[in-house]
Amino acid sequence: MQRELRHSGSPEGHANVFRRAWNHLTDWEISPVLRGIRERRMRKAEELIGEQKWESVMKMGRAAVPALIRAFGKFGPARSMDIVWALVGIGTPAIRGLVGALKDEDDFIREFSAKALAEIAKKKPKYKWDKHVPALMKGLEYGVGKGARANVATLLGEVEDARALPALILALKDDDTHVMTCARDALVKKGKPAIDALYAALGNEDPEIRAHAAWAISGMKSELKIEGLEVAVPTLIGLLGDGNHEVQRNACDALRYVGDSSAILPLYELMMGKDSSFLELPAGKFVELMEGGGTRAGEIVKARGIIAGAVLALEDLAKRHPDYAWEPMLPGFLKLVESNDAWLQQIASGALGSIAEGHPEYEWSDIAPKVARTLCVDRGRVGTQADKALVKMGMVSAKPLILVMNNEHAAPWAASALTELAKKHAEDVAKEIIKAVNGKFGETLQEISTANGMAVQNLSDILLECGKRMENATS
Template identity: 25%
Template sequence: MSAPLEKLLRDARIDLVLSRIEKDESVLKEVIKYIDSNIRSIKFNSIHVLGEVGKKSVNAISKIVSCLEDEDWSVCREAARSLGKIGNIAKEAVSYLSSLLENEEESIRKEAAIALGKIGNPTLESISRLIKALDDESEIVRTEVAIALGEIGSDAYEAIPFLMKSLKDLSWIVRTASAQSISLIGKESTKAIPSLISALEDPDWRVRYRVANALKEIGDASVPGILEVLDHSNKIVRKEAIDALGEMKITDPKIIHAISKLLTDKTEMVRGKTADTLRNIGKAAVPNLLRGLEEANNKMKVIIISALSGIGSDAIDAIPTLISILEFIEEINSDEIEIKKNLLYSKSILPRIKLMFSTLNEYFSARVKSEAARALGSIGKDSENAISALEYALINPKFIIRREAALSLGKLGSSAVVALPSLIEALEDRNPDVRWRASEALGIIGVSTENVISGLSSLVHDKCDYVCEAAITALDDLAEN
């Protein structure tokens, strides 16, 4: 035998009450009646249940509103919370909830702010009280008030100047909520651009993230202001400004040129973010990235080439440059080798440091070429010159270049069929990574010749497991084709 509804409410068996309502909505009328109960737990849980039901509780709104004046603060708070869950149909509660923003109990002020944001339907009084509550002594109340103003949207445009002030709040949570709400309000949010740009210097990354998002939401109107801080003395501001521009659909060559100047910024993270932003811009930024390659050190070249690769087929104009990088041969004479030996065996620490940097430079030089090979796999599908350059790179002395060349030929698929003989030779490479990628490439290209089958079969028992697996997979793919 099922328990009486009154007992379930008294015992806070909310799940069972909700289950009954789901099966029989007439139970909802009984729950509404229990709001008048003199037993605190029954009254409290009735209000709670009605909030969980949401808009179905439309007939209970007036009774719940009356509970906002209950002497028990917890009942008052629960009424505010439930009205927020019921949503915009509870507009008659707006005036009462607004007055609760000055209640002595912090949790009531908090729930009143949340409810006002969810209900919407603002009045001049409710907006005025929310603006005043931005100065509440409680951090959590100020945060929820800022969020509520954003949820109300354009009708809260009068709050923009006060939210701008809140961008300097001592709490990063409040600053973050304020930045987000400025962008959500939209109307007249352009007035907040100077304050938002100043907030790019905020010490908390979460605030900067929301500020950058707000500037992105505002759009074109924020671009002139952002451009002005691209040469800011603070590297964080420069980085965040570039990041904000990266999410916009920039097509103006002058703006792209201004952004590309930061490819030579003195700070690595700014240079990297600039390359990433130019990648997001796409085809229009390719000439700027190519110019950036000319002045970049090897480490930065890797980043720029990666950005070109990310642009994909729209970066077709970069193919000649990438080929020249891949085919460039650095001459090392016997005198240079002798110098390095002397550095290595020197008793002084300084010559050894010089050797270390020389070795690092050689490493990054190989990285540049391998990145160029990888990029050609993303860009050079219809380029015979790109395929020839990758085929030639299969005999490069550096294994990482040979590996990336094999990988890229595989990416190019059937258009790289002319490279089959070179890939078959690469199956005998001394480095397992090269044999692995060459096997994969042959499987992807999908041309089954006697030499291809023979070469892949010879790797089925390779000493490296992943090479064996790649060869077997390639043979299976060729058999299916």
């Protein structure tokens, strides 16, 4: 009865009839005319996309967006970035359609729609993204493809909306490394607004979130130089004793970049307190154990990672705090230099070099020969740290460097370090070379071998360089 009344002259009936008529003319979903126009536009856009006429596609504006989104699924990775840049060229009129495409069943459509949105966000940061943030956050949920999750995380890093922070922090524990990295980079990009959220996450009961919150904090300091992170130092120091090795390692990295001197002693204690019995194994046994795998090898990998994290943090802190009393810690670094582990030898040598730079007055004469001997081991790029450290230790390194010159592995590094020393101490380096050649080392060089021939040539070149510098100094 009420329905008949609305259609027989009542105001409600007139309004309903008018609304239906209006929708029939203006609603793209209802109007046959508008649907026909849209279908023709879609066919035209598909034709232009197939011919890769991207400029023409972009000129179509919003009308081309559905066809471009569909093309992600049709062409897959082959033309994906061309399609992305076409959507970026269309700009903000494409946003609504792209946000809707994040719910599509096709992985490629979700992934590259998110990619296009991220690129548009970089160019249109002032756009009112807040209305889309809830939908974007759903793009970080599992069940969405990892490519889409990564691109959505990147997009949320471009959007100025604090509601995205909890979702990004949860994404730090994503199963996919690339998604984790994108979430971390997004938090770093957000800068100060993310600090409180990350600080709170350091106390999360989930060790993965604790670990990756520390990881994100390290990125904020190292990449953006954001101030104010010192507030997290006590909590980060507490995480050095966490039961999870990844939390400990990432806390080391965060303390390294925040750079507060209060972390020095706790980091050193961590370095010395880890199970380091593997460092005393003969080199062959160590390699055999690591190649064999198993529980013990896994434990060593974790311990090495934490020790290395502490050493690298201490190396950076030595540069920032040269006046700190580092001398009592030298034996700990020396233990690593004398170990069978080439990686730890390398970074411990680097840490000693950083300390030597700030404290030339320390007694380096007993340490330099041990660092120089690491140059003799054929273990990759060990020398890249040791040779520089020896230069920083000064003239006490000259004799140890000369004595390893006839080792084929040490020769290039030792020659480089001696040449650097000669720039400041030409006469002293020349005297050390002459003294060594006239002594037992000279007798060793008389034996015919490729290594000895190389040593003689290198020492001759360095003496010649010393002579030139001495001559220039007197002229």
